[in-house]
Structure formats: structure tokens, C-alpha cells
Amino acid sequence: MTINLKGKNIELTPAIKDYVIRKVTNLEKLLSKIEKGGGEALINFEVGKSTNHHKSGDVFHSDCLIKINGEEFYSSADGEDLYQTIDEIKESLFNEIEKKKNRKQTLFRRGALSVKKMLKGFSKRNPFTSKY
Numbered sequence: 001m002t003i004n005l006k007g008k009n010i011e012l013t014p015a016i017k018d019y020v021i022r023k024v025t026n027l028e029k030l031l032s033k034i035e036k037g038g039g040e041a042l043i044n045f046e047v048g049k050s051t052n053h054h055k056s057g058d059v060f061h062s063d064c065l066i067k068i069n070g071e072e073f074y075s076s077a078d079g080e081d082l083y084q085t086i087d088e089i090k091e092s093l094f095n096e097i098e099k100k101k102n103r104k105q106t107l108f109r110r111g112a113l114s115v116k117k118m119l120k121g122f123s124k125r126n127p128f129t130s131k132y
Helices: 014-026 028-035 082-120
Strands: 002-008 041-049 060-068 071-079
Touching: 002 014, 014 028, 014 041, 014 082, 028 082, 041 082, 060 082, 071 082
Parallel strands: 002 041
Antiparallel strands: 041 060, 060 071
16 A cells, blocks of 8 residues: 655644554545455555635645546535545545445345346346346
């Protein structure tokens, strides 16, 4: 897993770097299962200020792009607190990756049940062509 961290209009302090790396490694549980198929995860994380002259409001902006075996997961957030935007991105990416994983499992299971019905003779529908 490769993590690229970039700062825009802001200095990346060790505290910010540690916080981002800690939040991204929380996603590593899901990413490691996807990586086992043989591939490398590339994570591009960008944090910064949207403008230098504003003092209040949605000043901080964070982006994250994760590439795994040709699949891309992206999230961005704006907010008043930098750490809050990083947390929002982590939650969003966690939900997106989990949704993708669950979808694959559901489609595989549905296909397997269809094949099982066909083999038992309960259904004449061919699961590969969806024709009777």
C-alpha cells in the first residue's frame, strides 16, 4: 500500500501526517482483502485550505483517491475543521468500499443459488443466459 500525502496552501505538520496515516490505515482492513487478489493499493490524499484569505466558514478541503486493481474510490469533503474533513472522507470511503465488496458477494451468491436450483431440477432457467 502506497500513500501519497499532499498539502495545498497549508504546511503539513507531523500531527496532520500522523492523523491522515492513522485514518487511512484503518481502511487497510478492507483494502488488504482486495489486495490479496494480487495488486497494489495506491492512495492519493490531499489536504489544504481552499483559500488563504478566509478566516471562517468552510475553509479546509480534503480529497482522497484510492486505486486498487483498476477500481477507483474517491471522496472529498469541505469543513471548518481539518480533522473533521479527514474523518468524513474516511467514513465515506469505508462505506463505498464495503458496498462494493457486499455487491460482489451478493451477485456471486445469487448466481450460485440459481445454478443449484437448475442442477436440482427446480428451475429450467439457464443462469448463464437467463433464458428458459
